[in-house]
Amino acid sequence: MKRKFVQGTPSREVWLPLLLSAVMILGMYIGYRFATGQPNKKIFKKDRVTALQEALDIIRTRYVDSVQIDTLEGNAIREMMSELDPHSVYLPPAELKEANEDLSGNFEGIGVEFNQIRDTVNITYVIEGGPSDKAGLLIGDQIIKVDSNNLTGKSINSFKIRNLIRGERGSPAKLEIMRSGKVLPITVIRGNIPTPSISAAYMMDKTTAFIKLDRFTNTTYREFMEAAEGLKKQGMTQLIFDLRSNGGGYMDQAIQIADEFLSGDKLIVYTQGVNSPKTEYRCKRPGIFENGKLAVLVDELSASASEILAGALQDWDRATIIGRRTFGKGLVQEPFLLSDGSAMRLTIARYYTPIGRSIQKPYTGGKKVYMDEVWERYATGQLYYADSNKVSNGKVYKTHGGRTVYGGGGIMPDVFVGLDTSNYSREINMLFLNGSFNDFVFHYYLDNKKILDPYPNPQVYTQQFDPAQSMWIQFTNWVKKDTINLSGVPAFEKAKVEQRMEAQLARFKWRDSGFYQVMNTKDTLVLTALKELAK
Structure with missing residues (x-):
């Protein structure tokens, strides 16, 4: 089945893997079928050697030094695609795999969410019933190593961390976990992890x-x-x-x-x-x-x-x-797999x-x-x-x-x-950008894990929990280490920060649903929608 793909954002270009049909006579490819069942009967036929192929052959056989022809081909394709519309793209094999995972609805890994806080990988959520939950990992655990690869220090980024903890379903991930000052060896058997949309x-x-x-x-x-x-x-x-x-x-x-x-x-x-x-x-x-x-x-x-x-x-x-x-x-866009495992996503129509x-x-x-x-x-x-x-x-x-x-x-x-x-002040924006805000809420939760226990659902929590009483003072003291003074923050801005604190805290118990249930109580678009529906 071949699917029309219309994803496109200012930041990313991603799509799912497709089944490549049988390679036929002399490089002709039988097309795929659209997701709607409509046949795609495009056939690619190589009638003659192109100037591009001639140039690559000459470089391969006559160039003074050894050269990676695959890299040259990839760069040439990428340059050609850049002359088309903004959403026609070339994806090398490594990027293609990641692109496919983003829209597959699942991936293979250990089943945790993490945040890199002060050069340390902190587990911020463990998927219930997932591989890490079964292995005994907890929110607040710090991942020190994965399969002997060190995960501490400024050189580690989210991309590297994700590549290390993901892997084939059924394969072991041998972790070293820091918990309450002690290093624990924990092996997690990777599995299929759903990614809800x-x-x-x-x-x-x-x-x-x-x-x-x-x-x-x-x-x-x-x-x-x-x-x-x-x-x-x-x-x-x-x-x-x-x-x-x-x-x-x-x-x-x-x-x-x-x-x-x-x-x-x-x-x-x-x-x-x-x-x-x-x-x-x-x-x-x-x-x-x-x-x-x-x-x-x-x-x-x-x-x-x-x-x-x-x-x-x-x-x-x-x-x-x-x-x-x-x-x-x-x-x-329609995806076309190439013989080296890379792919083009080519714009074929307007909708x-x-x-x-x-x-x-x-x-x-x-x-x-x-x-x-x-x-x-x-x-x-x-x-x-x-x-x-x-x-x-x-x-x-x-x-x-x-x-x-x-x-x-x-x-x-x-x-x-x-x-x-009503934008945030420079001080508050700095706290969001440098991670201090998320860092504070995370540690507040770890220090007060039972604070959410009395609330049966996000609605009751939103009505009864008051971050001004329990969190704001601690927050103002917390950010002093960043030499930020919040004593002069206007009341309206303080209220917005408190609501986001409340929502971030709710996420630990009720996930994103809890976050939105808190934020929606004062979301302008949501409140406007309620008024429109009431007409």
């Missing part, structure tokens, strides 16, 4: 549910259905669906979720390119939430598959889109919303200008003021209900909510 799904009140979706992975639709079915049983009749900072992923997952909100055989999206015929994707089955009130939250980092979903719901007047203009990535909108923003100025466009929105006030939130040359469309919407540069929200202009 939904970070929060809960009832905000008796009828209103909230779902936070981080990305569209191989397991997203299944996760969504499990969450939606559970929430309906709890009384969900209206939903806030949070797609903020969701950079996309698999197009088929977004289409399947859209089908759960739209009735009949409505068009969800269609794709078309010079070498790719128009292909429509329509609703196929009755949806789990076709009639309840729906609000979708988006921002400038919502991209690709997120925009497909938001655009379809907006075109059919099914949801109220709330937030800020989305990223503007409307290109479809269009049901009423024909292309939301792809211009990229004629080059990749850097394209990616920096989001920062330009900060500079020009587009993220703060509704009047400047529209694309100046965006084409005007009408939804099926007659409302005005725009194409040519992202999905414009129906209800604009600007960024909070």
Whole structure:
């Protein structure tokens, strides 16, 4: 099966592994099938030796020194791809493996989350029932060594740590753990570790549910259905669906979720390119939430598959889109494996919303200008003021209900909510950037592990826990080691920091769901959505 991949964010380019079909006569490749079942019958035929191949052959046979031809080929491919659109990329084998894991919905490892605090790897979460939990690892343990590799010191970074603790399922990871001043040898048998794409799904009140979706992975639709079915049983009749900072992923997952909100055989999206015929994707089955009130939250980092979903719901007047203009990535990539284990992810088509909108923003100025466009929105006030939130040359469309919407540069929200202009002071920003804030909350939790025990759920915790009484004074003393004085912090800023402390602390017991349940009580977009749903 071959899948259309529409993930694209300003920071990363990632996609899943595909099954390579049989290599046929003289280098021709039979294409893959799309996830929708449509055959891809592209055949690559080598009719003649190209100038590029001639140059590589001459270098291989005549160059004065030995040379890594594979490296030259990779650099040449990468340079060619740079002349195309910003989302066509070349991935060497090592990068391809990591890219595949990011959207597979799982990986093979030991099942912990970690944070590097003052050059030491601290375990901040142990997945319940996972390999590390079975081996007896605890939150607060420090990983000193993995398979005789030292994990202390400034030379160790997150990438190296992750590569050392991940590995083939069933293989042993021999760890040295520092716990309460003692070094313990613990062997963990690596296993398959799930990476959920939904970070929060809960009832905000008796009828209103909230779902936070981080990305569209191989397991997203299944996760969504499990969450939606559970929430309906709890009384969900209206939903806030949070797609903020969701950079996309698999197009088929977004289409399947859209089908759960739209009735009949409505068009969800269609794709078309010079070498790719128009292909429509329509609703196929009755949806789990076709009639309840729906609000979708988006921002400038919502991209690709997120925009497909938001655009379809907006075109059919099914949801109220709330937030800020989305990223503007409307290109479809198809992966092609190369003979050396590397791959190209090539843009083959544009996608269009049901009423024909292309939301792809211009990229004629080059990749850097394209990616920096989001920062330009900060500079020009587009993220703060509704009047400047529209694309100046965006084409005007009408939804099926007659409302005005725009194409040519992202999905414009129906209800604009600007960024909070009450920024943190320099002192507070410094604490977030240098890790002191997270370091403090982590150690506060280790010193007060039982503090969360009395609270049965995040709602009760949010109502009763007061960080001003238990954490703020300790925090102000903690940061004095960084020569930072918080005595003059304004009251509104202190309140924001306290809420984040409360949310970070909740994460240790209730994971990301607890974090969002705390933060959502004062989140401007969430509060706006609640008002819209109440109309």
